[in-house]
Amino acid sequence: MTASPSFYAASSLPAALDALAECGAEGAPLAGGTWIMRAPIRHEPLKPIYVGLGGVPELTRIEETDGALAIGAGVTHSALGEAIAGRPELRVLAEAAGRSANPAIRRAATLGGNLCTADFAAADLVPALLCLDAEVEIAARGGTERLPLAAFLDLRQSLEPGRLLTRVLVPRSAAFSAHARLPLRKAGDYPTAIVSLSITRDAAGRIAQARIAVGSVETVARRWTRLEAALAGAPLDAEAAHHMATELADEFVGRDGVEAPGWYRVSVLPVLVRRAVIALH
């Protein structure tokens, strides 16, 4: 019989970092637990030791800094959605946080857990934060480093033990943004595909710059840079954006999964682009 994991409830950030450093590869952070609790269903082994982050006050803060909004990794999806509601430039993130999963899960699941779960392709907050050019702060007992979210996604599979994602920094901008997701049947299902969009407009109302991220289609969410380039300088026109997305969608290789085949995930992208552009009006 497999032994149950041990649990240590950290009450401060230094205590959490100390505990993780001492556990080494035997330990891992436990935030909301909504992913970890399903490890047996996915036939994945549990870690021998979990360091609980729920009692770490430093991780639950949301602060305006000089040029950015700094969001603690322990902020739940529902708290995040409520805190940033009504800000057009952050609407993509408010919708990602406020419409993911279901209300009970949103009250437990955290920003840090969403970004750190390397095997979770359908994470809503990842594309939303990619299109906002977010950075992440990674702390260890020896110090803290800051890196772009896209770089973190590349290395999170091999993140050394003892590392903790502590904050996400979203730069301030004058953009408008929207999040379009397609759950297969009903709210609560994982999204089949996600398009997150953020744009700035020029004096004539045309798109000055577009940032678009696609989630749940491939294993890891990423920016759609060819579509971004095609949209720059174009009018804000949902049908034109749908047409451009149809022309360019063949760069994606969709992942096959129990809920949808890969080709289907790619085929819905132009419709999600159109929905995201309409939502900007």
Ligand SMILES: Cc1cc2nc3c(=O)[nH]c(=O)nc-3n(C[C@H](O)[C@@H](O)[C@H](O)COP(=O)(O)OP(=O)(O)OC[C@H]3O[C@@H](n4cnc5c(N)ncnc54)[C@H](O)[C@@H]3O)c2cc1C
């Ligand atoms: C039925 C169901 C439906 C869901 N649907 C959606 C959905 O549609 N969209 C969506 O985005 N999410 C959805 N989720 C939530 C999903 O579990 C994760 O996205 C969730 O955000 C993980 O957060 P957590 O705090 O629960 O992480 P946990 O389960 O606590 O941890 C997940 C992983 O991240 C690591 N970790 C956690 N915090 C940190 C940190 N600060 N630094 C380093 N590593 C860390 C843990 O060690 C673990 O490996 C759903 C969950 C359920 C159960």
